[in-house]
Amino acid sequence: MTTPLRIAIIGHAFMGRAHAHAWRTAPAFFDLPLKPEVVLAVGREGFKAQEFADTWGIPEISTDWREAIAREDIDVIDICTPGDTHAEIAIAALQAGKHVLCEKPLANTLAEATAMARAAEEAHAASGALAMCGFSYRRTPALSYARQLVEEGFLGRLWQVRAQYLQDWLADPEAPWVWRLASELAGSGALGDIGSHIIDAAQWVSGHTIEGVSALTSTFVDARPLPDGGRGEVDVDDAAVFSSRLSGGVLGAFEATRYATGRKNALRVELSGTEGAIAFDLTDSNFVELYRVADGERAGFARIDVSQPGHPYAAWWPPGHALGYEHAFSHQAVDFVRAVAAGEQPRPSFADAAQVQAVLDAVQRSAAADGALTAPTA
Amino acid sequence: MTTPLRIAIIGHAFMGRAHAHAWRTAPAFFDLPLKPEVVLAVGREGFKAQEFADTWGIPEISTDWREAIAREDIDVIDICTPGDTHAEIAIAALQAGKHVLCEKPLANTLAEATAMARAAEEAHAASGALAMCGFSYRRTPALSYARQLVEEGFLGRLWQVRAQYLQDWLADPEAPWVWRLASELAGSGALGDIGSHIIDAAQWVSGHTIEGVSALTSTFVDARPLPDGGRGEVDVDDAAVFSSRLSGGVLGAFEATRYATGRKNALRVELSGTEGAIAFDLTDSNFVELYRVADGERAGFARIDVSQPGHPYAAWWPPGHALGYEHAFSHQAVDFVRAVAAGEQPRPSFADAAQVQAVLDAVQRSAAADGALTAPTA
Amino acid sequence: MTTPLRIAIIGHAFMGRAHAHAWRTAPAFFDLPLKPEVVLAVGREGFKAQEFADTWGIPEISTDWREAIAREDIDVIDICTPGDTHAEIAIAALQAGKHVLCEKPLANTLAEATAMARAAEEAHAASGALAMCGFSYRRTPALSYARQLVEEGFLGRLWQVRAQYLQDWLADPEAPWVWRLASELAGSGALGDIGSHIIDAAQWVSGHTIEGVSALTSTFVDARPLPDGGRGEVDVDDAAVFSSRLSGGVLGAFEATRYATGRKNALRVELSGTEGAIAFDLTDSNFVELYRVADGERAGFARIDVSQPGHPYAAWWPPGHALGYEHAFSHQAVDFVRAVAAGEQPRPSFADAAQVQAVLDAVQRSAAADGALTAPTA
Amino acid sequence: MTTPLRIAIIGHAFMGRAHAHAWRTAPAFFDLPLKPEVVLAVGREGFKAQEFADTWGIPEISTDWREAIAREDIDVIDICTPGDTHAEIAIAALQAGKHVLCEKPLANTLAEATAMARAAEEAHAASGALAMCGFSYRRTPALSYARQLVEEGFLGRLWQVRAQYLQDWLADPEAPWVWRLASELAGSGALGDIGSHIIDAAQWVSGHTIEGVSALTSTFVDARPLPDGGRGEVDVDDAAVFSSRLSGGVLGAFEATRYATGRKNALRVELSGTEGAIAFDLTDSNFVELYRVADGERAGFARIDVSQPGHPYAAWWPPGHALGYEHAFSHQAVDFVRAVAAGEQPRPSFADAAQVQAVLDAVQRSAAADGALTAPTA
Structure with a gap:
């Protein structure tokens, strides 16, 4: 568990909290091949993002999700924002070769969801990027x-x-x-x-x-x-x-x-x-x-x-x-x-979620x- | 509870049994203004009707429901036969001025059910006859x-x-x-x-x-x-x-x-x-x-x-x-x-059941x- | 089911009611080798016994349980009175060669219960009389x-x-x-x-x-x-x-x-x-x-x-x-x-109940x- | 939540794990006046203690609980070892002025439990040290x-x-x-x-x-x-x-x-x-x-x-x-x-637990x- 998997969480409300807790807790109870580390918290309002980061021991914050995608050292974009923002963030992240975990529902419209599934498929072919939708109850x-x-x-x-x-x-x-x-x-x-x-x-x-x-x-x-x-x-x-x-x-x-x-x-x-x-x-x-x-x-x-x-x-x-x-x-x-x-x-893949x-x-x-x-x- | 209410049960399968038991048991636990007495058991096959009558202490049997309707001393026709027979029996009974208790569903078709509801209304106006459908779960x-x-x-x-x-x-x-x-x-x-x-x-x-x-x-x-x-x-x-x-x-x-x-x-x-x-x-x-x-x-x-x-x-x-x-x-x-x-x-009346x-x-x-x-x- | 089994019920409160209902209902749902018939209702207050008898279609009443035991045509004494009376009635009935069904608890004291069990054993040897205690939940x-x-x-x-x-x-x-x-x-x-x-x-x-x-x-x-x-x-x-x-x-x-x-x-x-x-x-x-x-x-x-x-x-x-x-x-x-x-x-026998x-x-x-x-x- | 509360966990089995998780998780969901920090993991077998420390991000380990008590920078001794060791550790910790959280049962014998309750009372008077027993179901x-x-x-x-x-x-x-x-x-x-x-x-x-x-x-x-x-x-x-x-x-x-x-x-x-x-x-x-x-x-x-x-x-x-x-x-x-x-x-205090x-x-x-x-x- 020495190799880290570096994660940026976008969003810090109910779902951001659930994900931050999960990334930190999972490796303490399960043997994992990579060590998940949340290295960046993103939120539009800086002080809220900072409070979230402080709570969860996340070293850095940003108010722009594009920054997360631009960073080479980040492996995973974890999207915990409302549904109307999912498509834009996820597609950009996938095109940048990031793995993506996106909260459900995948999008607010079928058109967006279909585009996301297509982007996931293309990104996987291009860069090996993997995308998953967070229907957590499966687990x-x-x-x-x-x-x-x-x-x-x-x-x-x-x-x-x-x-x-x-x-x-x-x-x-x-x-x-x-x-x-x-x-x-x-x-x-x-x-x-x-x-x-x-x-x-x-x-x-x-x-x-x-x-x-x-x-x-x-x-x-x-x-x-x-x-x-x-x-x-x-x-x-x-x-x-x-x-x-x-x-x-x-x-x-x-x-x-x-x-x-x-x-x-x-x-x-x-x-x-x-x-x-x-x-x-x-x-x-x-x-x-x-x-x-x-x-x-x-x-x-x-x-x-x-x-x-x-x-x-x-x-x-x-x-x-x-x-x-x-x-x-x-x-x-x-x-x-x-x-x-x-x-x-x-699984569920973006195609499943679409x-x-x-x-x-x-x-x-x-x-x-x-x-x-x-x-x-x- | 001295005045009797004389009943003929038509049909002696599952529902006939449930009704026979009910007519006999109700007055032992509840104060009733009339004393229900099942006086006739009707079934197409005489030996089965007889067995049913013996079991429940019913004094007479018939193999023809028309006989029940024709008898002046019978107050209530209790219909426990399959749904395809309900309309004919119930309408005839109502027209003869009998009270009717009919098992659910009221009929097999909406046309029959509607005719039965109409017959009940007319009979009530004509003779005071009352009709009820047996949606027993209400009770x-x-x-x-x-x-x-x-x-x-x-x-x-x-x-x-x-x-x-x-x-x-x-x-x-x-x-x-x-x-x-x-x-x-x-x-x-x-x-x-x-x-x-x-x-x-x-x-x-x-x-x-x-x-x-x-x-x-x-x-x-x-x-x-x-x-x-x-x-x-x-x-x-x-x-x-x-x-x-x-x-x-x-x-x-x-x-x-x-x-x-x-x-x-x-x-x-x-x-x-x-x-x-x-x-x-x-x-x-x-x-x-x-x-x-x-x-x-x-x-x-x-x-x-x-x-x-x-x-x-x-x-x-x-x-x-x-x-x-x-x-x-x-x-x-x-x-x-x-x-x-x-x-x-x-209640439920035939209109309710229709x-x-x-x-x-x-x-x-x-x-x-x-x-x-x-x-x-x- | 032609041979009758003639029963006298002693007591007409909660338990008398439960027994009367059972004697009448059992043969309608189960094949029985004898036909149970409650022929006598016994209660200290005649008008109550009469009301009970009327309710359940019992032909005769008495205000003295000894009368029930004295009658030759009665096969079963069914004891539904309070526990302090069980021993006296049951023992007398058994000694008279009657079968006995006695409500639980068998008696109010161990001494009485033991005496009843002994009486049941002796009566069985003497006359073939059978005794059972009514722990009904077994059924x-x-x-x-x-x-x-x-x-x-x-x-x-x-x-x-x-x-x-x-x-x-x-x-x-x-x-x-x-x-x-x-x-x-x-x-x-x-x-x-x-x-x-x-x-x-x-x-x-x-x-x-x-x-x-x-x-x-x-x-x-x-x-x-x-x-x-x-x-x-x-x-x-x-x-x-x-x-x-x-x-x-x-x-x-x-x-x-x-x-x-x-x-x-x-x-x-x-x-x-x-x-x-x-x-x-x-x-x-x-x-x-x-x-x-x-x-x-x-x-x-x-x-x-x-x-x-x-x-x-x-x-x-x-x-x-x-x-x-x-x-x-x-x-x-x-x-x-x-x-x-x-x-x-x-079962339970009087010995079981004792x-x-x-x-x-x-x-x-x-x-x-x-x-x-x-x-x-x- | 800036002032830390420094904790040593003694024991790293089932209960150690539950406590480590709790110290880390509690401040993420609740406003706390002090920030709990587990700074030392103690276990008799060093490699196991090290594994535990690695899992939970605990910076130091020791194989001797006395070391934890001796350290001036540690505020709380959290005892998660089997019951036969509770008394010795808790009493020593209390006498050193440490706050103590001790798993249940408080001890294996009443004598030990009584001694612990007494030690808690004396320590509180002497140093303000506080002691609690971990009947967690209360919470x-x-x-x-x-x-x-x-x-x-x-x-x-x-x-x-x-x-x-x-x-x-x-x-x-x-x-x-x-x-x-x-x-x-x-x-x-x-x-x-x-x-x-x-x-x-x-x-x-x-x-x-x-x-x-x-x-x-x-x-x-x-x-x-x-x-x-x-x-x-x-x-x-x-x-x-x-x-x-x-x-x-x-x-x-x-x-x-x-x-x-x-x-x-x-x-x-x-x-x-x-x-x-x-x-x-x-x-x-x-x-x-x-x-x-x-x-x-x-x-x-x-x-x-x-x-x-x-x-x-x-x-x-x-x-x-x-x-x-x-x-x-x-x-x-x-x-x-x-x-x-x-x-x-x-609460429960050591006296409650005793x-x-x-x-x-x-x-x-x-x-x-x-x-x-x-x-x-x-």
């Missing part, structure tokens, strides 16, 4: 384990997927306006923010691709209080409900909402197959539930503690000691570093067409 | 209590409804063919059989009406083993997933399926409002979960044992002693008898139109 | 299934048993005085009333016998409101916590209480063995949880719906349709009738001796 | 919140406490011998290792002190495989079950075991009072369950996500984002640093006396 051990079981054939033939991402921070109609409610900044609402997570999780865990969606969306409250006493317009979806057809004849039921009163952060995925079923709920994130048809009269959903030897990422504490939300970011860091060291494509964006785009088009079945387009 | 104490809470304003303004009815008896592709898989006999598949329950429950508990649906359905396995070694065609839906718009701007997410591996009988309803949320799962049927926004940092879904004093139908055993599936039928009997004695319309049928019909039309938003028609 | 399908699994070796070697029976109807210090709070009438408090259930369940399911107990008990509130405005003395235990040594080196942890705020009726049993574990909670009574060590990294507690084909007493409704509290009484009736028809000893009483007695003696390990005595 | 937000609610009177009068700590790593009789199975090294078995946690948690959350215990313990397997093919003796308890009397007439039920098959790490505490109940399970550690009697017919155990604004330690991520096992160590670091900066006694040790000692004496009620002695 929640329970979901990783679910994926592994599916690959091992646990489900038999898959019939159905159901996935929900339920939050409630807008159920109060007087909750304040935030940037996530403006389509210009956020692209879409619940759909892009949390719907993207269940689209990625459902497709990745199941191994099936969404081929068509039929969606209804609602904006329940169209203006919300601003700090100045006025009201800010809401022009994104508050909730999105969509049915889908996946490859192999699988039927999907999806819901993403910020109005599920009492549900703080419930990402749920359930897969129903001929030989078994798998169910996951992020509010019980250290467990996955498994149902085996072969158990006959003794069959029932078994709640598996995924901290046992043999489970993914079981490198932290003894069995039975829970992990939290942030651990998935450390696992993401681990996998990214290992992929870079091996020169292998980390496909999720294409599904989001299809959902929006279907909703605009009152539920007409709509195929994602590349 | 599960937890759902009754949920309805009561909604009426009391527990939810504030309602934003969303999510409802699932998950079964798994077809997840095995070699499970045998049964009559429920033929549209001619069953009308539709999971949709009419169990989807009708969640449509009724979601609308009734919430007090909001479905105004449009966007649906996808799947038939995963199109032929199944027959006893003779051949295969029977499946021409009904195996699973139906539909989004919906309800009155008052409420958004709905629905799923009915017989392929949810490991889920034996999970009818779930969740309502999300500005002031609270209510969640119910039939696999935990003696409880309802309540979330109160006003509880602030102490808010969480509370699991309420609905056998306490003050809860609906709490006439059985001391608090904390669980009821089962069949108790809802006894409660249905109680409410039917009381309505008849009072000359008041029992409206559910209209939603089922809209779901089928939307599915045929690849998800296009479709309004139920009267 | 909850989940617990019956647990017993079956243990017999099949599911647990491997058993290490530990933990059992709780938690209720809360006395947690309010101003809850009214009732006869269950007087030792003269009730024998003991939470211990005999509900502790007896977990002692029986833990021993029966595990197949291990309690050989010593170390107990602490508390009476938290020593007087409670009477209807007349005065206060009635409480001289029984409100809660009993006891450790125990069972045969085969098994260690047990038990708690019975009426002060477990919020727990309405939580009878819980968990068995921990080398190869598996079994957990049951009466508040989720249609399920049992199973853990199989052999499942390795896929091991977790699986929640089994015990209404599937192959599960005990699965004669009611299709899989996934829940049973309630009262069904265990019907199962008890089924097993009693079958045993009587076969001339075989139904052994439970011996454990209760040991708990009381240990508590009186401040926890000193105390062996049950025959 | 699990859910338990902290439970304590806060109890202080606010949530429970009304407390009747009962039940607490379990269930693990299963010895349920396999062929699981290998480890040092925790030798009394000389570990003091006791499940009792000191995990029983100490529930004793501390139950007393601290409830605010009631254990005044007497009646205990049974078992050693189920008395020898286990050694790496060399031989077998190592087990002379500690495998499981301890004890009833207890707490101050104010509260009754307690406790169990600590390593043989609860399928339970990986289930620390459970439940408190039952006149006005409410609180339940916690470490396997669902981001939630606490609350029952409010005043809610009447709407009362039920509500599952509270304790990551909301207003909840303890809610400084990490947005509401609904789970914390893990290790976060309690960061919270412990936060509270320790704040107490040191303020010159106030951090009282827990006295309870452990009483449990062992009661078990040796076959359950006789035994009072802890100072």
Whole structure:
């Protein structure tokens, strides 16, 4: 672990914090072939960037992400800014030969996402640069384990997927306006923010691709209080409900909402197959539930503690000691570093993430067409 | 309880049994203004009807339901036969001035259901006859209590409804063919059989009406083993997933399926409002979960044992002693008898049930139109 | 099912009702070799006995249980009176050659219970009379299934048993005085009333016998409101916590209480063995949880719906349709009738129940001796 | 946060790792009045200490804890070694005027624990040194919140406490011998290792002190495989079950075991009072369950996500984002640093921890006396 992997983090809010913690924590618990070092913190407002750098022991700051890309000693550009800036930064970084880790959703529009995926492909051919999108929930051990079981054939033939991402921070109609409610900044609402997570999780865990969606969306409250006493317009979806057809004849039921009163952060995925079923709920994130048809009269959903030897990422504490939300970011860091060291494509690639964006785009088009079945387009 | 209410049960399978048990059990636990007495059991095959009558202490049998209707001493025709026979029997009974309790779904087609609702209205005007459809889950104490809470304003303004009815008896592709898989006999598949329950429950508990649906359905396995070694065609839906718009701007997410591996009988309803949320799962049927926004940092879904004093139908055993599936039928009997004695319309009326049928019909039309938003028609 | 088994029910309160319902319901759902018929209802107050008889269609009443025993046409004396009357009635009935079903606890004192067990043995030798004690929870399908699994070796070697029976109807210090709070009438408090259930369940399911107990008990509130405005003395235990040594080196942890705020009726049993574990909670009574060590990294507690084909007493409704509290009484009736028809000893026998009483007695003696390990005595 | 608080960590196994992570992570998420800096890692084997230091960015190592105490620039001695070494190190450190954070259990014997508590008191008087014992679960937000609610009177009068700590790593009789199975090294078995946690948690959350215990313990397997093919003796308890009397007439039920098959790490505490109940399970550690009697017919155990604004330690991520096992160590670091900066006694103090040790000692004496009620002695 002597060779360093030098990283610049762009952005220092919620996601910057999660990434900084992960880069520092991952090597203390996992054997890594390269030693990640965050050497530069970038933020538009210098004093905030400095505070972030001080907190995380990052030696230098900049107020311009172009500076990070220009520096020869930096290997990785880690993009933790809002979605409307992803494309420009990521494409520039890739063209400069940097490896890129970009937060989800990959972009705010399908056009941007497609351009980013193309840039990643070209950069890889040109310079060996590698790009990954941060759908961190893939690295929640329970979901990783679910994926592994599916690959091992646990489900038999898959019939159905159901996935929900339920939050409630807008159920109060007087909750304040935030940037996530403006389509210009956020692209879409619940759909892009949390719907993207269940689209990625459902497709990745199941191994099936969404081929068509039929969606209804609602904006329940169209203006919300601003700090100045006025009201800010809401022009994104508050909730999105969509049915889908996946490859192999699988039927999907999806819901993403910020109005599920009492549900703080419930990402749920359930897969129903001929030989078994798998169910996951992020509010019980250290467990996955498994149902085996072969158990006959003794069959029932078994709640598996995924901290046992043999489970993914079981490198932290003894069995039975829970992990939290942030651990998935450390696992993401681990996998990214290992992929870079091996020169292998980390997943989800930008192409993977652009496909999720294409599904989001299809959902929006279907909703605009009152539920007409709509195929994602590349 | 001295005046009898004389009942003929038509049909003696699963539902006949549930009704016979209910008519006999209800008066032992509830004070009733009339004494229900099943005086005639009707079944096409006499020896089966006789066995049924012997089991339940029913004094007479007939192999022709017309005989039941012709008898002057019979007050109530209780229809427990498959859906394709409901309309003919119910309309004849109503026209003869009998009260009618008819199992759900009201009919196999919207046309039949509409005719039945019309017949009920006309019969009531003509003879005072009363008609009710047996959506028995309404009488599960937890759902009754949920309805009561909604009426009391527990939810504030309602934003969303999510409802699932998950079964798994077809997840095995070699499970045998049964009559429920033929549209001619069953009308539709999971949709009419169990989807009708969640449509009724979601609308009734919430007090909001479905105004449009966007649906996808799947038939995963199109032929199944027959006893003779051949295969029977499946021409009904195996699973139906539909989004919906309800009155008052409420958004709905629905799923009915017989392929949810490991889920034996999970009818779930969740309502999300500005002031609270209510969640119910039939696999935990003696409880309802309540979330109160006003509880602030102490808010969480509370699991309420609905056998306490003050809860609906709490006439059985001391608090904390669980009821089962069949108790809802006894409660249905109680409410039917009381309505008849009072000359008041029992609910769900045939009109209520025809409206559910209209939603089922809209779901089928939307599915045929690849998800296009479709309004139920009267 | 043509030969009748004629029954007299002594007592018509909560338990009389449960038994009357069971005798009537059991033959409608199960094939029985004899047809149970309740022919006599006995209660000290004639008008109450008559109301009970009317409710349940019982043709005759009496105010004296001796009359029931004297009648030659009565086969079974079903004792549903308070515990202080059990011994006298049961012994007289047995000496008269009647079969006896007696509610739990078998008696209020060990001396009485022992005498009853002896009387049952003698009567069986003399007349073939059979006696059973009504620990009805044994017939909850989940617990019956647990017993079956243990017999099949599911647990491997058993290490530990933990059992709780938690209720809360006395947690309010101003809850009214009732006869269950007087030792003269009730024998003991939470211990005999509900502790007896977990002692029986833990021993029966595990197949291990309690050989010593170390107990602490508390009476938290020593007087409670009477209807007349005065206060009635409480001289029984409100809660009993006891450790125990069972045969085969098994260690047990038990708690019975009426002060477990919020727990309405939580009878819980968990068995921990080398190869598996079994957990049951009466508040989720249609399920049992199973853990199989052999499942390795896929091991977790699986929640089994015990209404599937192959599960005990699965004669009611299709899989996934829940049973309630009262069904265990019907199962008890089924097993009693079958045993009587076969001339075989139904279980729990009076000897089994007297052994439970011996454990209760040991708990009381240990508590009186401040926890000193105390062996049950025959 | 400019003034540093210089720390030496003694020990680098499981607990050393947890502490190193906490000292580094706490200041990144919490505002601290002093900046904790681990400046020295101590371990008997130099190469292991060096590896640990490299992992955590600790500048220096030593193989002798006396060196750490001798250094003037070190403020805090953080003891993460096995229990048999705690007393010597802690007392020496305190006498040298160092602040001390010592892992639990405070010591292996009551005599040592008492001496440590005395040393802490004397050192505080002499030099202002502060000493704290690391019962880290107190800082699990859910338990902290439970304590806060109890202080606010949530429970009304407390009747009962039940607490379990269930693990299963010895349920396999062929699981290998480890040092925790030798009394000389570990003091006791499940009792000191995990029983100490529930004793501390139950007393601290409830605010009631254990005044007497009646205990049974078992050693189920008395020898286990050694790496060399031989077998190592087990002379500690495998499981301890004890009833207890707490101050104010509260009754307690406790169990600590390593043989609860399928339970990986289930620390459970439940408190039952006149006005409410609180339940916690470490396997669902981001939630606490609350029952409010005043809610009447709407009362039920509500599952509270304790990551909301207003909840303890809610400084990490947005509401609904789970914390893990290790976060309690960061919270412990936060509270320790704040107490040191303020010159106030951090809790649990050595006196608090010695009282827990006295309870452990009483449990062992009661078990040796076959359950006789035994009072802890100072």
